[in-house]
Amino acid sequence: MITSSNDIPKLVLHPGFKVIGKWSGNSYTIQRLLGEGTSGKVYLVKCNQKCFALKVGLDDLSLQSEINVLKKVNEELGSSERIFVESDDFELQGDVFPYYIMKYIQGVDAKTYIQRNGYQWFYLIGMNILNQLQQLHKKNWIFGDIKVENMIVSDYGSVTLIDYGGVTAKGRSVKQFTEIYDRGYWGKGNRKADEAYDLFSFAILCLILMDSISLSEIKSEQKKGAYLLKRAKMNPSCKHMIPFFEKAIYGKFQSTGHACDEWKKLMYGAGFEQSKSIILPWLEPALASSIFVFLLTLYLSFMH
Amino acid sequence: MVQQIIVITDGCSNVGVDPVTAAALAREENIIVNVIGVVDEGDIGLRGTREIEEMAAAGGGISKIVQSKQLARTVQMMTRKTVVNTIQQVVNEELEQIIGSSASLEDLHPDQRAKVVHVIENLEENISLRVVLLVDASASMKPKITAVEEAVHDLMLSLQAREGRSEVSLFHFPGSKNKNDFAEKDLDWSTEFAIMKRLFYKINMRGATPTGPALLKVIEYMSQKQSINDIKVLDKAAEADKEGAMLSDYIV
Numbered sequence: 001m002i003t004s005s006n007d008i009p010k011l012v013l014h015p016g017f018k019v020i021g022k023w024s025g026n027s028y029t030i031q032r033l034l035g036e037g038t039s040g041k042v043y044l045v046k047c048n049q050k051c052f053a054l055k056v057g058l059d060d061l062s063l064q065s066e067i068n069v070l071k072k073v074n075e076e077l078g079s080s081e082r083i084f085v086e087s088d089d090f091e092l093q094g095d096v097f098p099y100y101i102m103k104y105i106q107g108v109d110a111k112t113y114i115q116r117n118g119y120q121w122f123y124l125i126g127m128n129i130l131n132q133l134q135q136l137h138k139k140n141w142i143f144g145d146i147k148v149e150n151m152i153v154s155d156y157g158s159v160t161l162i163d164y165g166g167v168t169a170k171g172r173s174v175k176q177f178t179e180i181y182d183r184g185y186w187g188k189g190n191r192k193a194d195e196a197y198d199l200f201s202f203a204i205l206c207l208i209l210m211d212s213i214s215l216s217e218i219k220s221e222q223k224k225g226a227y228l229l230k231r232a233k234m235n236p237s238c239k240h241m242i243p244f245f246e247k248a249i250y251g252k253f254q255s256t257g258h259a260c261d262e263w264k265k266l267m268y269g270a271g272f273e274q275s276k277s278i279i280l281p282w283l284e285p286a287l288a289s290s291i292f293v294f295l296l297t298l299y300l301s302f303m304h
Numbered sequence: 305m306v307q308q309i310i311v312i313t314d315g316c317s318n319v320g321v322d323p324v325t326a327a328a329l330a331r332e333e334n335i336i337v338n339v340i341g342v343v344d345e346g347d348i349g350l351r352g353t354r355e356i357e358e359m360a361a362a363g364g365g366i367s368k369i370v371q372s373k374q375l376a377r378t379v380q381m382m383t384r385k386t387v388v389n390t391i392q393q394v395v396n397e398e399l400e401q402i403i404g405s406s407a408s409l410e411d412l413h414p415d416q417r418a419k420v421v422h423v424i425e426n427l428e429e430n431i432s433l434r435v436v437l438l439v440d441a442s443a444s445m446k447p448k449i450t451a452v453e454e455a456v457h458d459l460m461l462s463l464q465a466r467e468g469r470s471e472v473s474l475f476h477f478p479g480s481k482n483k484n485d486f487a488e489k490d491l492d493w494s495t496e497f498a499i500m501k502r503l504f505y506k507i508n509m510r511g512a513t514p515t516g517p518a519l520l521k522v523i524e525y526m527s528q529k530q531s532i533n534d535i536k537v538l539d540k541a542a543e544a545d546k547e548g549a550m551l552s553d554y555i556v
C-alpha cells in the first residue's frame with residue numbers, strides 16, 4: 001500500500017538526533033526547528049560543520065512531488081543558485097520518513113525585513129522577487145503559492161524563494177495556493193498556471209508588505225479588484241506604483257518581463273523619492289493633523 | 305473516472321431510508337461519498353455526528369465538521385483527496401503486482417519513487433472527474449447558504465483549471481417545488497457557475513431532512529448519466545491497464 005503517513009505531526013526531532021539516510025548513508029545532526037507549515041517541518045541540521053535545512057513532509061506524495069520540482073529547477077540553475085541538495089529516507093522506531101536537504105538560507109521574511117530596515121527596501125525586494133519569478137517563468141514553471149512566509153530575505157534585500165510545493169507547470173491547475181493571494185478568490189480569473197497568476201499574487205504580497213491591506217480585515221463583500229486598488233491609492237508609499245498594481249491585478253501584463261520593466265520604471269521614477277520623505281507612511285495626513293489638534297488641545301487644557 | 309458526492313448538512317436525517325445504507329450503495333456504484341457537517345454555533349449533536357461519520361465510512365470517503373467559513377477549503381480538500389486516493393488505489397494494485405504484496409511508496413528506490421509520483425500527478429491532473437454537491441436546505445441552513453454557494457463557485461474555479469474533464473452538479477434536499485420530491489436539481493452537469501440558480505431561495509421550512517432518499521436520487525442520476533455517456537466514460541479496468549503499462553515501464 002502507498003500510505004500517506006499521518007504520523008508526522010507527532011514526529012519531533014530533538015537537537016543532537018542524527019538523521020541517517022537509508023539510501024545514501026549520509027548523516028545530518030539536528031540543531032533546531034527552523035519553521036513549520038501546513039506541509040511539514042523544517043530543521044536546521046549540520047553535516048561536516050556545514051549548515052543545511054532539512055524538510056520532513058506531512059504527506060509522502062506531496063513531498064516527493066516537491067522534490068521532483070526542485071530537482072528539475074536545480075538542473076536549470078547555476079551552482080550558486082541551487083537550493084536543493086539531496087533527498088532520502090530515515091527510519092525511526094520502525095517507521096520510514098522521507099525528507100530532503102536544501103541550502104540553509106539565513107534571513108527573515110520580507111515583512112520583518114522591511115519593518116526593521118525601512119520602506120525604502122520595498123522597491124529593491126520587489127524587484128528581486130520579480131527577477132526570481134521571471135527566471136522560473138522562463139523555464140515554464142509558475143511559483144503558485146507566493147506569500148510572505150514562502151520567501152527569505154537576506155542581507156541587502158536579496159530574496160530566496162522557498163517552499164516549492166506550489167510550483168506548477170504552465171497550463172496546469174495551480175497545485176497549492178493561499179486564499180488571499182489567489183486571483184480566483186478575488187474574482188480576477190481562474191486557477192490555471194500562467195505568468196499573470198503569479199503577478200497577481202505578487203501584487204497582493206506588495207500590498208501586504210506595505211501595510212495597505214491586512215489579512216484579518218478583509219470581508220467577503222470586499223473581494224473586488226477595485227477594493228485592492230483603492231487601498232493602494234490610500235497609501236502614500238504605494239501611490240506611485242499604482243500603474244503596476246493595476247496591470248497586475250487586472251491581468252494586463254503580457255509577460256513577467258514586461259512587469260519587471262514597469263516596476264523598474266516606476267521605482268526609479270517617483271517611488272524612491274516618495275518613500276524617503278514619509279516618516280510615518282501609515283498616518284494619513286488628515287489623521288496626522290487631527291492628532292496634532294488633539295495634542296494641542298490637551299496641552300492647552302493642561303496649561304490652564 | 306472519479307465520481308464523488310459531497311453531502312453538506314447540519315443535522316440528522318429524519319425521513320426514509322437510512323443514509324448510511326444509501327452511502328454503501330453509492331460505494332458499490334463506484335461513487336465516493338464525503339460528508340461535511342456545518343456548524344457555526346453549538347454542535348451537531350452525538351446522533352448527527354455519528355450519522356455523518358458512518359455515512360462517510362460506508363461511502364468510502366471522509367467526514368469533517370467545520371464552520372461555514374472553512375467550507376470552500378474543505379470542499380476543495382475532499383475533492384482533491386478523493387481523486388488522489390482513487391488513483392493511489394489503482395497504482396497500489398499495480399505496484400503489488402510488480403514488487404510484491406506489501407509494496408509502499410517508501411520501499412521504492414528514490415529514483416523510482418520520483419517516477420511513480422510523476423505518473424500519479426499526471427493522472428491527478430488528467431483523470432475525468434464528476435462531483436455532485438448535495439445540500440441540506442432545511443431552515444437551520446439558512447445562514448450558511450451563502451457560504452455553500454461560495455464553496456460551489458470556488459470548486460468550479462479550481463476544476464475549470466484542470467486539464468481533465470471535470471463536471472459539477474448541484475442538488476438540494478428536500479425538493480422545494482414538489483412535496484414528495486426528496487431532492488431537487490439546481491444545476492445539471494456543468495463546468496460553469498453562471499447558470500446555477502440561487503440556492504438561497506430554496507430553503508425549506510417544513511423540517512423534513514430526507515438525507516437517505518436524497519442520496520438515492522443522486523446515485524441514480526449519476527449512474528444514469530454514466531450509461532448514456534458510455535463512450536466518454538473510461539472504465540476503471542481500462543485505466544488501470546493503461547497506467548499499469550506506464551508504471552511497469554518505470555519499475556521493472
Ligand SMILES: Nc1ncnc2c1ncn2[C@@H]1O[C@H](COP(=O)(O)OP(=O)(O)OP(=O)(O)O)[C@@H](O)[C@H]1O
Pocket residue numbers: 034035036037038039040041042053055102103104105106149150152162163164165
Ligand atoms: N532553506 C531554508 N533555510 C532557512 N529556513 C527555512 C528554509 N526552508 C524553510 N525554512 C523555514 O521553515 C518554514 C517552513 O518552511 P516551508 O514553507 O517550506 O514549510 P511548508 O510546510 O511547506 O509551509 P506552507 O504552510 O507554506 O506550505 C519557513 O517559513 C522558513 O521560516
